[in-house]
Amino acid sequence: EFRRVLFRSLILSYLDEMQGKIDGFKDVEKILSKYPINYLPEEFVRGISVLGKAEIVLEPFDVMWDSVKAIENAKEKVLVVNKDIVNREFAQIAFKKCLEGIKVLSIVDSASVPERIEMHADIVKDMEIEGENLLSLKENFTVRSYSNIPLNLIVTDGIAAGISLPDLKSENSLNPAFKSEDQEFIEWVEGIFKSYWERGEPLSW
Numbered sequence: 001e002f003r004r005v006l007f008r009s010l011i012l013s014y015l016d017e018m019q020g021k022i023d024g025f026k027d028v029e030k031i032l033s034k035y036p037i038n039y040l041p042e043e044f045v046r047g048i049s050v051l052g053k054a055e056i057v058l059e060p061f062d063v064m065w066d067s068v069k070a071i072e073n074a075k076e077k078v079l080v081v082n083k084d085i086v087n088r089e090f091a092q093i094a095f096k097k098c099l100e101g102i103k104v105l106s107i108v109d110s111a112s113v114p115e116r117i118e119m120h121a122d123i124v125k126d127m128e129i130e131g132e133n134l135l136s137l138k139e140n141f142t143v144r145s146y147s148n149i150p151l152n153l154i155v156t157d158g159i160a161a162g163i164s165l166p167d168l169k170s171e172n173s174l175n176p177a178f179k180s181e182d183q184e185f186i187e188w189v190e191g192i193f194k195s196y197w198e199r200g201e202p203l204s205w
Helices: 002-032 048-053 060-072 088-099 110-126 131-140 183-199
Strands: 055-057 077-082 103-109 141-146 152-156 160-164 177-180 201-203
Touching: 048 183, 055 060, 060 088, 060 152, 060 160, 060 177, 077 088, 077 183, 088 103, 088 110, 088 131, 088 141, 103 110, 103 183, 110 141, 131 141, 141 183, 152 183, 160 183, 177 183
Parallel strands: 077 103, 103 141
Antiparallel strands: 055 177, 077 152, 141 201, 152 160, 160 177
């Protein structure tokens, strides 16, 4: 009798969990019908239901603002994939945080590399970063490039993550975006980052 009650309890718990995923996925499904994500590795497409646990962010400004706040609040490590947004404010904050000791691992689209290197050099000059500080900055701010990177993402300290899954035919690479502090969602986004990081080209700047 005890085993039967326990089994029934586990089944009900599982169904409740699945119902939450299904309910949360309805709005996501509508968005993904407009924005194909066949550019994601197959194992991550299979895990797409985690988007049902995330908040949908549709305004490009809000996506950028959330990214700036995420890097400002970082304590240990930030993972970033940046498709085509070359943002000086974000880079300045990232440099400042790296000088304070946090690690930033960044993947950028190969086509944007010349513009980014020029921007980095200009920021280093303006912030008067030199000597040991410059060495520390370059050690803590690691960049790899990837040709035609399809998305943007950020993971902060393993406790919060955001990702945009744009239509590759659109000029806007920030929509739609999803953010969450749910651990399963974070691990899914981290996995996507690692898959591109492993295939990225180390970049000196």
